[in-house]
Amino acid sequence: MPELPEVEVTRQSFADRIAGARIEKVRVGKALRWPLGCAPASLVGRKVTSVRRRGKYLLVDLDRGLLLMHLGMSGSLRFDAAMPEPALHDHFDLVTTRGVLRLNDPRRFGAVVYSDSEDAPQAAKLLGGLGVEPLGEGFDAAAFHAALGRRKAAIKQVLLSGDIVVGVGNIYASEVLFLAGIRPTLAASRISRPRAARLQAAIREVLARAVAKGGSTLRDFSNAQGQSGYFQLEAMVYDREGEPCRVCASPIRMIRQGARATYFCPACQKS
DNA sequence: AAAAGCCCCTGGATGC
DNA sequence: TGCATCCAGGGGCTTT
Numbered sequence: 001m002p003e004l005p006e007v008e009v010t011r012q013s014f015a016d017r018i019a020g021a022r023i024e025k026v027r028v029g030k031a032l033r034w035p036l037g038c039a040p041a042s043l044v045g046r047k048v049t050s051v052r053r054r055g056k057y058l059l060v061d062l063d064r065g066l067l068l069m070h071l072g073m074s075g076s077l078r079f080d081a082a083m084p085e086p087a088l089h090d091h092f093d094l095v096t097t098r099g100v101l102r103l104n105d106p107r108r109f110g111a112v113v114y115s116d117s118e119d120a121p122q123a124a125k126l127l128g129g130l131g132v133e134p135l136g137e138g139f140d141a142a143a144f145h146a147a148l149g150r151r152k153a154a155i156k157q158v159l160l161s162g163d164i165v166v167g168v169g170n171i172y173a174s175e176v177l178f179l180a181g182i183r184p185t186l187a188a189s190r191i192s193r194p195r196a197a198r199l200q201a202a203i204r205e206v207l208a209r210a211v212a213k214g215g216s217t218l219r220d221f222s223n224a225q226g227q228s229g230y231f232q233l234e235a236m237v238y239d240r241e242g243e244p245c246r247v248c249a250s251p252i253r254m255i256r257q258g259a260r261a262t263y264f265c266p267a268c269q270k271s
Numbered sequence: 272a273a274a275a276g277c278c279c280c281t282g283g284a285t286g287c
Numbered sequence: 288t289g290c291a292t293c294c295a296g297g298g299g300c301t302t303t
Binding site: 033072073106107108150152161219258259 | 272273274275276279280281282283
Binding site: 109160 | 294295297298299
């Protein structure tokens with residue numbers, strides 16, 4: 001589910017409310033993907049200072065150490081003062097003086113991992129290979145073009161890999177390539193400089209607009225206040241196989257790349 | 272170094 | 288109604 005926009009929307013929906021809270025209790029279910037990496041009780045008494053995002057990871061900063069949270073495919077967070085008893089798939093609770101932060105994740109691809117710092121091995125292993133932030137200053141068209149030049153794989157899969165630029169998942173990869181007019185199967189290294197610049201701009205535009213729309217809710221995404229997103233309503237190609245292109249009315253096509261669905265318009269994305 | 276597979280896991284939709 | 292199969296927003300790890 002959650003790509004950069006959904007993770008960012010989630011962050012914005014509770015960061016200010018939890019900042020300054022003191023941890024009173026930590027409940028870890030039996031079904032977390034990986035071990036937490038510390039004794040839950042050792043977190044009690046620490047303060048949440050801020051919540052940041054790196055790629056699709058949320059970084060919950062504590063006055064000592066931090067928690068890395070990932071929503072995987074099906075995860076969502078809620079933060080509320082009053083929280084019902086944990087139900088099926090509620091795998092983690094951070095009980096604080098300002099409310100309970102709860103992870104619900106049916107497929108259990110999500111994770112909560114403690115690390116002493118961002119540079120400590122636990123965090124570095126997860127964050128180390130990540131590309132630049134697409135909405136940050138470091139996302140530069142010339143550098144982007146240079147990085148693409150070293151990759152012979154299809155541009156869709158290079159975007160998904162997240163080692164050049166982070167946060168573009170399966171929905172937004174298709175959307176971004178449509179906006180840039182680039183065929184998803186094109187080898188990344190064959191994208192010209194002007195087209196790379198167009199793609200760079202498309203990535204920023206689509207992700208920023210999706211954040212503004214509250215993300216995409218396909219099945220069950222909601223932010224930490226339980227609100228759905230609306231970007232899926234303006235998807236140009238994703239999940240629209242056979243439907244008319246919103247620009248030229250050609251039927252949208254679906255192909256598989258690395259076992260994942262890719263959608264594009266054969267007319268608007270000729271190469 | 273990069274690319275391609277495999278795997279983790281549950282649930283909903285579809286087909287027989 | 289029951290059961291098998293396929294598919295889903297991600298990404299770490301191993302093998303080529």
